Amino acid sequence: MTFNIRQTLAVLICSVTYMASGQITSGKIVFERKTNLFKKFKDEGTKQWLGEKNKTRIEQFELFFNDSVSLFRPIESELKDELSWATTQNTVYQELNSQTRLSILSVWGEKLYIKDSTVNRTWKITESHRKIGKYDCRKAIWVVNDSTRIYAWYADEIIPGVGPETFSGLPGAILGLATEDGGVIYFAKSVEVMEPDFAKLAPVTGKNKVYQEAEIRAKLEKEFGSKPWGKTLINELFMW
16 A cells, blocks of 8 residues: 555656646747737828828837846837837836836836736636647637726746736746737747846846836826827727
8 A cells, every 4th residue: 555655656756847847937938929000090191191001010029037137118110110010019118026116118218117016817717729830729819998908818838927028927937918909919939938038138228317107107198188189099009
């Protein structure tokens, strides 16, 4: 009997060790973001000015992570970009244990620095699954308000609950993220197992003014909230 118990325990320990070794705890995820500018800018004048060739804007981002820290940032392009104003390219550094973040928002070429707590969202986890790359991902839904939903697909094989922009808190890394109308879609293009050096990667504020989110939101609403494009900008900045 003793032998059988020991044998069973040995098998269980080996199984747990094998399962743990198959999970990813640190690495780098490269995302592609597609933005449908015709859905973002609904007036016909802007659509005609953009033209059909600029309807979909594609950008690249990278997410470095381990079990306590994540850094999401744009991948800079050396090519001249005449439509850089059309979308936001934010950097978000999150300390998961202390639930704090530093967000650097890009607004018309100006950088706004925000230090605040991580964003807590209430998710509905569904039974729907899809493959992203080689990873089986489960779908979760965040209801922003009565008219807006965000869909996320997370892989529990990558165990830190990290994701693009300010998103975190699911039972695995988010590899896909999309608005309900498909106007903005993030999908992981690659996952690399590595140990990020956050001592070098972590962004710094320097001498820049640092706001809390409520403070900068109030500032932007005061300056631009009365304009239709201002409301679009503010909603876009703080939805993500």
